Amino acid sequence: MYQFSGKLKTFSLALIILGVIGIAFSFYNGSQKTIEDAKHVIEASSNDGHGGSHGESQNDGHAIEAPKADHNTSGVHQNVENVDKTMSGHGAHDDNSHAEHVLHQLQNRPWSAFYVALFFSLGITLLVLAFYAIQRVAQVGWSVVILRVMEAITGNLLPVSILMIVVVIASVMHLNHLFPWMAEGTFDPTSENYDPIVDGKSWWINSTGFVIRSIVYLLIWNAYRFFIRKGSIKEDTANDGNKTYKRNYNASVIFLFLFMITETTMSWDWIMGLDPHWFSTLFGWYVLSTLLVSALTVIAFFTIYFRSKDLLPGINDSHIHDLAKFMFGFSVFWTYLWFSQFMLIWYADIPEETTYFVARFTEYKLPFLGMVVMNFVFPILLLLNSDFKSKPWFVFIGGIVILAGHYIDVFIMVMPSTVGANWFFGIPEISSLCFFIGLMIYTTLRSFSKANTIPKGNPFLKESEHFHYYNIEHSEEGSADHH
Amino acid sequence: MSHYEAPIREPLVLGDKSYHDITEDIAKPIEGAANKNWYIAFYISLAAMLWGFGCIFYTVGTGIGVWGLNKNIGWAWDITNFVWWVGIGHAGTLISAVLLLFRQKWRMAINRSAEAMTIFAVFQAGLFPIIHMGRPWNAYWVLPLPNQFGSLWVNFNSPLLWDVFAISTYLSVSLVFWWTGLLPDFAMIRDRAVKPFQKKIYALLSFGWSGRAKDWQRFEEVSLVLAGLATPLVLSVHTIVSMDFATSINPGWHSTIFPPYFVAGAIFSGFAMVQTLLGIMRKVTNLEDYITRMHVEYMNMVIILTGGIVAVAYATEFFIAWYTGSPYENYTYLSVGAATGPYAWAFWSLITFNIITPQLLWIKKFRRSFTITFIISIAINIGMWFERFDIIAIVLSKGHLPSTWWRFEPTFVDVGIFIGTIGFFFVLFLLYARTFPVIAQAEVKTILKSSGEYYKKRSEQGIPTKPAIVVANTVVKKEDSDNNLNG
Numbered sequence: 001m002y003q004f005s006g007k008l009k010t011f012s013l014a015l016i017i018l019g020v021i022g023i024a025f026s027f028y029n030g031s032q033k034t035i036e037d038a039k040h041v042i043e044a045s046s047n048d049g050h051g052g053s054h055g056e057s058q059n060d061g062h063a064i065e066a067p068k069a070d071h072n073t074s075g076v077h078q079n080v081e082n083v084d085k086t087m088s089g090h091g092a093h094d095d096n097s098h099a100e101h102v103l104h105q106l107q108n109r110p111w112s113a114f115y116v117a118l119f120f121s122l123g124i125t126l127l128v129l130a131f132y133a134i135q136r137v138a139q140v141g142w143s144v145v146i147l148r149v150m151e152a153i154t155g156n157l158l159p160v161s162i163l164m165i166v167v168v169i170a171s172v173m174h175l176n177h178l179f180p181w182m183a184e185g186t187f188d189p190t191s192e193n194y195d196p197i198v199d200g201k202s203w204w205i206n207s208t209g210f211v212i213r214s215i216v217y218l219l220i221w222n223a224y225r226f227f228i229r230k231g232s233i234k235e236d237t238a239n240d241g242n243k244t245y246k247r248n249y250n251a252s253v254i255f256l257f258l259f260m261i262t263e264t265t266m267s268w269d270w271i272m273g274l275d276p277h278w279f280s281t282l283f284g285w286y287v288l289s290t291l292l293v294s295a296l297t298v299i300a301f302f303t304i305y306f307r308s309k310d311l312l313p314g315i316n317d318s319h320i321h322d323l324a325k326f327m328f329g330f331s332v333f334w335t336y337l338w339f340s341q342f343m344l345i346w347y348a349d350i351p352e353e354t355t356y357f358v359a360r361f362t363e364y365k366l367p368f369l370g371m372v373v374m375n376f377v378f379p380i381l382l383l384l385n386s387d388f389k390s391k392p393w394f395v396f397i398g399g400i401v402i403l404a405g406h407y408i409d410v411f412i413m414v415m416p417s418t419v420g421a422n423w424f425f426g427i428p429e430i431s432s433l434c435f436f437i438g439l440m441i442y443t444t445l446r447s448f449s450k451a452n453t454i455p456k457g458n459p460f461l462k463e464s465e466h467f468h469y470y471n472i473e474h475s476e477e478g479s480a481d482h483h
Numbered sequence: 484m485s486h487y488e489a490p491i492r493e494p495l496v497l498g499d500k501s502y503h504d505i506t507e508d509i510a511k512p513i514e515g516a517a518n519k520n521w522y523i524a525f526y527i528s529l530a531a532m533l534w535g536f537g538c539i540f541y542t543v544g545t546g547i548g549v550w551g552l553n554k555n556i557g558w559a560w561d562i563t564n565f566v567w568w569v570g571i572g573h574a575g576t577l578i579s580a581v582l583l584l585f586r587q588k589w590r591m592a593i594n595r596s597a598e599a600m601t602i603f604a605v606f607q608a609g610l611f612p613i614i615h616m617g618r619p620w621n622a623y624w625v626l627p628l629p630n631q632f633g634s635l636w637v638n639f640n641s642p643l644l645w646d647v648f649a650i651s652t653y654l655s656v657s658l659v660f661w662w663t664g665l666l667p668d669f670a671m672i673r674d675r676a677v678k679p680f681q682k683k684i685y686a687l688l689s690f691g692w693s694g695r696a697k698d699w700q701r702f703e704e705v706s707l708v709l710a711g712l713a714t715p716l717v718l719s720v721h722t723i724v725s726m727d728f729a730t731s732i733n734p735g736w737h738s739t740i741f742p743p744y745f746v747a748g749a750i751f752s753g754f755a756m757v758q759t760l761l762g763i764m765r766k767v768t769n770l771e772d773y774i775t776r777m778h779v780e781y782m783n784m785v786i787i788l789t790g791g792i793v794a795v796a797y798a799t800e801f802f803i804a805w806y807t808g809s810p811y812e813n814y815t816y817l818s819v820g821a822a823t824g825p826y827a828w829a830f831w832s833l834i835t836f837n838i839i840t841p842q843l844l845w846i847k848k849f850r851r852s853f854t855i856t857f858i859i860s861i862a863i864n865i866g867m868w869f870e871r872f873d874i875i876a877i878v879l880s881k882g883h884l885p886s887t888w889w890r891f892e893p894t895f896v897d898v899g900i901f902i903g904t905i906g907f908f909f910v911l912f913l914l915y916a917r918t919f920p921v922i923a924q925a926e927v928k929t930i931l932k933s934s935g936e937y938y939k940k941r942s943e944q945g946i947p948t949k950p951a952i953v954v955a956n957t958v959v960k961k962e963d964s965d966n967n968l969n970g
Contacts, residue, residue: 141489200808242491260795268806281740281796281803329584336718340742347730348737352807459491466487470703 002311004449008441015438022431026110030428035096038103041422104177105419111176112418113428115167119270120294120410121436122160123287127295128153129225130259133252136228141463142322145314147455148448149302151232155447156440157225161218168214172207178418181205181276198276204268205276213269217262224255235457242459263288274417278356282341287413289334293375294406296326297399302444304392311453314465317390321469324389327402331379334406338372359416364423367408374405407433487933490943494936495589497772502928505773509668509924510675512768517917520767528909535903538896539614547617549896555889556879560897561615562727563871564904567752568608569650569724570745570867573717574753575601576657579664580713583706588934589781591926592773595668596764597757598661599919603911604756605654607904612646614900642726649723656716660709663702666692667925721749728874734811735878738803744796748867751789751837754782755863762857764916773922776851783850786863790841797838811883825890826877829869836866 132150135143171178181198185191187206189199198205231248238244264284272283280286300323306312307320345353360368378401388394415423455461496505517525542549552559575597582590613619625647627637637644669689676682692698725745728736758779765774804812813820821830840862849855876891915921932938941947 139492197808201806204802204806257791260791261798264795264799268802279803279806281738281799282743283739284799285740285743332715336715336722337743340722341739344726344729344737344739344741348732350732350737460489463487463489 001451002306002309002445002449002453004445005309008445012438012442012445015434016442017438019431019433019435019438022427023110023114023435026113026428026431030107030110033103033106035099035103038099038101038106041102041106042099045421102420102422105422108177108418109422109424110428111167111178112414114432115178115418116407116411116414116429117432117436118160118163118167119414120291120407121156121440122164123291123410124295124298125154125156125160125440126221126259126263127288127291128299129157129221130256130263131292131295131299133224133228133255133259136249136252137256139249139460141460142319142467144458144460144464145312145454146299146303146319146323147232147458148451148453149306149312150299151229151451152444152448153298153302153440154225154229156443157222159439159443160436161222164218165215168211172211179273179276180417181273182207195276201276205273210269210273213265217266220255220258220262224251224258227251228255232455233451235455236452238457245457245459271413274414275356277352280341280345280353280356282337286334286337286341289330289337290375290406290409293327293330293334294403296323296330297402298440299323300327300395300399302448304396306448306453307392313454316468317392318467318469319464320392320395321386321390324383324395324398327395327399328379328383328389331375331383331402335372335376338375338409359420360412363421364412364416368412371405371408371412374401375409378402378405488939490939492934492939493777494934494939495592495773495775495777496927496931496935497775499937500772500931500935502931505924505927505931506671506675508770508773509920509922510672512916513672513918513920514675521913521917525910525913528906528913531902531906532910533903533906535900535906538899538903539610542614542896542900543619547615549894551891551893551897553889553891555882555887556876556891558615558879559872559876559891560893560901561611563868563875564901565608565611565615566724566745566871566875567868568604568611568904568908569721570749570752570871571756571864572601572604572608572653572657572753573721573746573749574757575599575604576653576660576713576717577750577753578757579660580710580717583710584714587781588930589778591930592770592775592778592922593757593761593782594926595661595664595919595923596761596921597753598657598664599912599915599921600753600756600760601657602654602661603908603915605650605657606911607908609650609654610904612643612650642723642730645723646727649720653716653720656709656713660706660713663705663709664923664926665919666690667694667702668920668923670694671924672920718746721746728878733878733882734809735804735874738800740796740799744793744800747789747792747796748870751786751793752864752867754786754789755860755867758782758786758856758860759864760912762853762860764921768916768921770922773927776853779853779856780847780851783844783856786841786860787844790837790844790863794838820881821873821877824877824881826873826880829873829877833866833869833873836862837870838866840866 128150132147132154134140135147135150170176171182174182174184177183180186181195183193185193186195187199187202188194228248228251231244231251235244235248267284267287271287272279300320303312303315303323304320307315342357345357379398382394382398383389411429458464498504500508550560552561575594578590578597579594582594613622616622625637625644666689669685670692673682673685673689676685722742722745725741729738729741731737761774762779765771821827840859843855843859844850849859880890881888
């Protein structure tokens with residue numbers, strides 16, 4: 001058994017408290033914003049806009065806001081006109097409605113910062129759960145000694161799910177402007193906010209459905225987590241001819257089946273819905289890949305930590321090597337999906353799809369291109385070498401870059417739609433990150449302290465303890481570890 | 484890799500086999516004579532192949548107009564068959580490369596034949612990009628060669644050019660990967676051969692393989708590196724094939740999910756074809772102890788998984804087509820128009836064969852039944868052909884302008900060429916089954932003692948499967964006593 005270390009408890013609680021203070025400050029600061037502030041922002045940027053790149057990026061800012069501002073056009077051609085208007089500049093916009101829009105963006109900032117960190121944290125936890133289910137279904141031999149680590153990380157699922165519900169309800173109650181389709185009058189033909197495109201999708205995009213679906217996803221995931229955690233602990237002492245093990249296996253199959261569907265629809269609801277005019281068929285799997293890499297990295301982090309505290313007997317460099325291989329492989333997989341989506345949209349250049357990348361490429365150029373370096377170039381160069389992959393400290397350093405890169409990926413999925421050009425990485429973002437990192441550390445360690453660190457009853461345990469990948473030299477281990 | 488294996492795992496080699504038994508079993512079809520059934524199958528395939536060649540010569544000699552294409556539907560059976568054959572080839576690389584990376588021991592009994600299938604399927608696929616050209620004699624213009632037209636170059640922006648690179652790289656890497664794995668097995672046949680001619684041939688084919696420790700070490704390194712290269716390759720090849728469609732602006736083609744979805748479909752159809760072929764082969768070559776129920780079940784599980792991915796992709800396509808709000812999407816692939824239009828039969832064949840039928844494999848009894856697996860695998864192959872046909876023909880039959888709406892009717896030449904490729908494929912595969920070791924004996928021998936039925940039983944009873952390793956220190960050596968050497 002593991003004793004939750006006092007130091008780490010203090011550290012994680014300190015992160016949580018720091019985060020809460022920062023988040024509270026950002027919300028206070030965000031709600032203080034007035035229409036005058038928005039006008040200041042507009043003025044400041046149009047002063048800059050007499051030439052040079054900044055003016056250009058401000059112009060393109062309208063590409064994102066335009067779908068909401070233009071209500072007189074209909075059909076898919078609306079986006080085409082938006083682009084045209086963007087080209088022709090500010091003229092088409094009524095000053096006040098423009099200022100109001102910028103105000104919403106400013107007010108969205110603390111919400112978005114929180115939402116990005118929340119979604120990232122929830123997604124990582126969910127994908128750890130899915131990876132864990134895959135280990136069970138695929139009857140994986142090597143990873144059994146770290147199954148409890150994965151289980152412990154999924155202890156984070158319940159608190160983040162509750163926070164997600166809170167954000168979903170808050171959005172539906174108009175406490176923020178994250179989802180443009182939730183704006184007053186979007187579905188009302190007599191309103192000047194009427195949006196015929198979104199109205200055409202009202203069978204899917206509507207508040208009731210959104211809330212119900214969100215609750216259903218979270219219920220399914222949490223139900224599996226609850227069931228499998230209980231079942232897994234039961235396995236330790238069951239001794240019933242693998243009956244409990246088989247029940248856990250079946251539950252994991254069912255979960256993966258449901259996961260494949262809910263993950264896709266979840267990404268439509270929670271991320272693609274931020275841009276209700278935009279669509280991409282690949283999107284669900286793209287979100288999946290970014291979260292999967294991050295989840296694998298987090299598993300590797302906690303494994304390395306617990307191993308350094310001698311809590312995982314039987315684990316050796318080969319296990320780390322395997323985790324790093326997964327981090328490497330799925331980094332490439334993420335790049336494959338990122339590139340497929342980007343290239344196909346860039347190649348065909350159909351206006352209603354291209355706006356998405358125009359906004360990101362112009363206003364978020366550095367993070368947009370930076371994340372490709374961090375998520376692809378960096379891992380492919382550093383994690384290709386077999387010796388490097390089996391060095392825990394090396395995997396740790398590589399993992400930090402990968403996690404940061406995928407945080408930026410989620411940031412770029414969310415921010416351009418909610419705050420547009422008014423983005424910055426400051427107190428709201430950092431404090432939200434602090435909060436969720438602290439929460440994850442706290443819940444994971446707490447969960448880890450509640451059960452055996454090794455799943456003793458698993459029929460593949462011995463395989464995992466004897467696991468040794470043939471070209472790993474185990475430099476940091478005594479010769480007694482060789483089998 | 485550890486040699487310990489959990490008792491819960493089912494054996495992969497049945498019966499009380501020794502290393503020698505494996506050699507005997509695998510060499511038998513090569514060393515014996517072909518029976519009557521083999522000749523019947525071979526001549527039927529040969530006839531189909533020759534008929535197909537006739538249709539190809541007729542097309543090239545007369546013109547593409549002998550096919551059922553028209554000015555709106557410029558791609559139909561040709562590209563359908565191309566994508567279908569490329570897709571079939573993907574399972575081979577998946578089995579040999581991806582399953583190697585995932586350390587799946589069960590791949591060892593099937594990887595050789597799956598790779599052979601890859602190579603023969605890519606041969607068939609490779610025909611279509613040439614013969615569907617209006618001027619196939621200018622086909623070499625797709626290569627970026629310096630020339631006398633002021634170095635007139637190719638445009639690297641076309642996915643059809645990427646296809647050229649993808650398919651030719653894929654074929655060459657698969658071939659090298661396959662041949663490398665064959666070296667120890669060819670050497671085994673060479674060493675057993677009694678007829679001088681046979682000995683000479685297999686001596687040539689095995690490149691002087693002598694099985695030294697250093698050779699094996701490098702052999703494994705090379706296999707791993709090639710597997711690591713073949714995995715992104717297998718994903719990128721079908722991705723590039725999918726981009727033939729996805730880079731266009733046709734509703735129904737322009738869809739970002741195509742790359743991973745085509746790859747999943749390729750693995751799905753490829754595994755179905757492996758099931759079809761191995762279902763027959765294990766019987767006629769008496770390799771039932773190596774290609775067991777467990778292998779069939781594992782492959783069926785991959786089929787369920789990839790079939791599930793494909794099903795999610797269909798649902799996504801269907802949903803997003805509606806979600807776009809674009810009226811054009813409603814006429815095309817997988818939407819209301821496709822399900823009720825003139826190609827409704829093709830659409831519903833796809834749904835039935837690809838989505839509904841494979842769900843039977845959730846039932847363990849079906850998944851482990853050779854007969855049902857065989858039937859379902861054929862259904863999937865038909866369904867996956869329809870998938871490609873639907874994507875291509877339905878989309879082209881109803882484009883943006885109603886005045887260009889047209890239908891496609893294949894001619895006997897379209898059908899004849901397709902039948903010809905099936906014949907050609909089986910000619911190659913039948914010849915392969917008579918001359919190549921269809922199971923990688925060198926690999927199966929590495930798992931015999933951890934995963935063989937006999938040895939698994941012994942280790943469960945606590946009897947060691949291997950002689951204990953003797954740590955010979957100097958004292959023991961000097962005494963030179965037999966008592967100190969166990970087994």
